[in-house]
Amino acid sequence: MGKKRGGGKGQEWKPVQANDLFLEGTNFDGLIGIEELSDYNIESFKKLKFKKQPEDGADRKRSLVETSAEEVVLPDNESAPKKKKKASKNQSGTKNGWSVTNDVDDETDLDMSAWENLFVPEPVLMRLKELGFTEPTRIQLMTLPPATAGRKDILGAAETGSGKTLAFGIPIISRILDYRDKVSKGIINEDNEAEDSVSDEEEEVVEDDGKIGCVKVETTKTISNTDRKMGKLHALILEPTRELAIQVRNHLVAVSKYCNIKIATVVGGMAQEKQERELKKCPEIVVATPGRLWELIKEGNPFLQQVDRLTCLVIDEADRMMERGHFQELRDLIERLELSKCARQTLVFSATLTLVHEPPKRLSTSKKKKKGPKQPLRVTPGQKLNQFISMLGLKNPKVIDLTAKEGTAESLTEAYIPCRLEEKDALLYIFLKNHPGRTLVFLNSISSVRRLANVFTLLKCSPVALHAQMMQKQRLKSLEKFASNPTGLLLATDVAARGLDIVGVQHVIHYHVPRTSENYVHRSGRTARAHKEGLTVLFVEPQEMSGFNRMCQNLGKHNDLPEFPVDRNMLDEVKKRVELAKELEQLDHSHRRSYSDEGWLKKAAKELDLHFDEHDRLPLRAPVDPSAERALKLKKKSLEALLRAPLNSKGFSGKYPTSTGALVVPFSSGSSGEALNMVKTKSPGVKSLGHELGIKKKRRPRFNKKKKAVKNVKEGI
Numbered sequence: 001m002g003k004k005r006g007g008g009k010g011q012e013w014k015p016v017q018a019n020d021l022f023l024e025g026t027n028f029d030g031l032i033g034i035e036e037l038s039d040y041n042i043e044s045f046k047k048l049k050f051k052k053q054p055e056d057g058a059d060r061k062r063s064l065v066e067t068s069a070e071e072v073v074l075p076d077n078e079s080a081p082k083k084k085k086k087a088s089k090n091q092s093g094t095k096n097g098w099s100v101t102n103d104v105d106d107e108t109d110l111d112m113s114a115w116e117n118l119f120v121p122e123p124v125l126m127r128l129k130e131l132g133f134t135e136p137t138r139i140q141l142m143t144l145p146p147a148t149a150g151r152k153d154i155l156g157a158a159e160t161g162s163g164k165t166l167a168f169g170i171p172i173i174s175r176i177l178d179y180r181d182k183v184s185k186g187i188i189n190e191d192n193e194a195e196d197s198v199s200d201e202e203e204e205v206v207e208d209d210g211k212i213g214c215v216k217v218e219t220t221k222t223i224s225n226t227d228r229k230m231g232k233l234h235a236l237i238l239e240p241t242r243e244l245a246i247q248v249r250n251h252l253v254a255v256s257k258y259c260n261i262k263i264a265t266v267v268g269g270m271a272q273e274k275q276e277r278e279l280k281k282c283p284e285i286v287v288a289t290p291g292r293l294w295e296l297i298k299e300g301n302p303f304l305q306q307v308d309r310l311t312c313l314v315i316d317e318a319d320r321m322m323e324r325g326h327f328q329e330l331r332d333l334i335e336r337l338e339l340s341k342c343a344r345q346t347l348v349f350s351a352t353l354t355l356v357h358e359p360p361k362r363l364s365t366s367k368k369k370k371k372g373p374k375q376p377l378r379v380t381p382g383q384k385l386n387q388f389i390s391m392l393g394l395k396n397p398k399v400i401d402l403t404a405k406e407g408t409a410e411s412l413t414e415a416y417i418p419c420r421l422e423e424k425d426a427l428l429y430i431f432l433k434n435h436p437g438r439t440l441v442f443l444n445s446i447s448s449v450r451r452l453a454n455v456f457t458l459l460k461c462s463p464v465a466l467h468a469q470m471m472q473k474q475r476l477k478s479l480e481k482f483a484s485n486p487t488g489l490l491l492a493t494d495v496a497a498r499g500l501d502i503v504g505v506q507h508v509i510h511y512h513v514p515r516t517s518e519n520y521v522h523r524s525g526r527t528a529r530a531h532k533e534g535l536t537v538l539f540v541e542p543q544e545m546s547g548f549n550r551m552c553q554n555l556g557k558h559n560d561l562p563e564f565p566v567d568r569n570m571l572d573e574v575k576k577r578v579e580l581a582k583e584l585e586q587l588d589h590s591h592r593r594s595y596s597d598e599g600w601l602k603k604a605a606k607e608l609d610l611h612f613d614e615h616d617r618l619p620l621r622a623p624v625d626p627s628a629e630r631a632l633k634l635k636k637k638s639l640e641a642l643l644r645a646p647l648n649s650k651g652f653s654g655k656y657p658t659s660t661g662a663l664v665v666p667f668s669s670g671s672s673g674e675a676l677n678m679v680k681t682k683s684p685g686v687k688s689l690g691h692e693l694g695i696k697k698k699r700r701p702r703f704n705k706k707k708k709a710v711k712n713v714k715e716g717i
């Protein structure tokens, strides 16, 4: 075991004595010694400087929960590194605005020193420079050293849009390049068929004692015949939705441009044969959703049989993925991955990994529950993390929790609109017209998305829809359409809530109060990404008030959430349009139903081997009533006339003060940042709409739950 390649500049590996405990439960066949990276100098990271955090409120929102002693403490009061030149263009986007990252115009002078000592491979660094990523985000800063040099298992939690994808992506790329380097130097022998076991000094399995950053274990490396013949599957990244898997793949492709790494996606809803062809090319990384992946593994796909010897597993959006009742395939897969557990590095990420809250009332009060064995109703963040540790067989993982109790991103502005159920459509219309900008509206059911998409199409707002019952191609088309239109409107279920990185989403509207606090955090996280500002607004009707209050309490937002100032003077005028559009939608809906009934009858007739004549259909549908047809046409015409007329606040034309005191420029002339500013600068004398409607938000005493959560994590692990 000689002096050797360091883990970084000027760093050296030194032999270390390991006690039995250290190796307990592990399986290091061929272990010949252990070395530690003696000057894995975390201090040097402290010298890195970061964007100045806002003085007020920022500290309150941040928590830093760690279990290991060597963690970086980030200085709040240091200013950003002086860049010779700033990135000159939006850092990410697509040709269509979604899921690919764009280059900056001129990166030659960019100062990339903030990435030093983070073990980022040179070709990746070159690429980061081209993309204008001049400094790591906090989660990247804290994850890269232990995950790359230390090869540690990581449990990482950081706010939405904070760059978690690269926090797990760069260590994977680094690992692959390292492997290739060893193969090329003959440290790992791929070609020699006769030589199955090769002595190796690979930093394959890494542990630490809680003080030193990283320890290298020397093993006897075995390369299987399969790895040699078909190329090695290094990493598997699991995502909860197809769109997210595609996006993560594109992100990694963009950042590994100079690394020549093959990355494939395996997701449902798209041609399996095509994916099998991709797998035949032996991608080093596979990004997958659990269902299709498990299907292919079960079918015996030869390349995927390597999952038993996987070197890196990533579970993104882990809290969703591991939720009870979801993704049975993932549980089956994890059982199957048991074999690779010891040698594998596992990286687990989510913005809500440590978010805990009271369970829904129905669970705590149900009779069934009381009779059954006593279960702890509320888990602590520590217990939650422990569940991941035991389910995934993590080895002394590093916990990096940068999330605030509030859960949401720091640059997010939040507000709510108390309203009557029947007003929601009109209020949404007013919002869209007064505040043009890319807007994502979340609803709790597919049928609501369909209905609202029809109504807002009739209102000429050109919405696109996204939900799980759409064809996959259509889903991707919707996303691209939305992302390419700066005033685009996307109506979606929670299938779009997690992970999607669509550039320039200015507003996230919760048409329905989300069912869980986690969903609120993730939905809202589609805006205010990568330190950009964004606005999220909840529409709350009386029936939803208790859910809303509970959510606010869970997220510690009770005293913070302001009411969004709405111009109710417009409401009467807008209601006329919206009601007409709703009527037309209803008529259209029943029309479509009669057609689908026919479809059903046709199918039933076919099954019974009955002849179904085209003429048979006619009596099934209500005979076309010419006067009804005329009425329908008339309604359409009057809606069109209404939509052509300018819509101003009652009694005002041009600029006018609203009931809230805010100055609103009616319809389409408002600037896109205006909605956000209206919340920020809301005058203290604003009359509460909730009060007007007899809706009152419950106010609860504030108490510092954040501290409690931190304590729980520390005790729980």
Ligand SMILES: Nc1ncnc2c1ncn2[C@@H]1O[C@H](COP(=O)(O)OP(=O)(O)OP(=O)(O)O)[C@@H](O)[C@H]1O
Pocket: 091, 092, 093, 101, 132, 133, 134, 135, 136, 137, 140, 158, 159, 160, 161, 162, 163, 164, 165, 166, 350, 351, 498, 499, 500, 501, 525, 529, 530
């Ligand atoms: N170091 C960096 N500098 C600038 N931008 C970055 C950096 N790292 C990532 N980004 C950009 O930040 C955006 C958000 O990153 P990413 O999608 O990884 O966030 P996330 O933390 O996974 O969010 P979510 O929790 O919503 O899934 C992306 O557009 C990405 O290109």
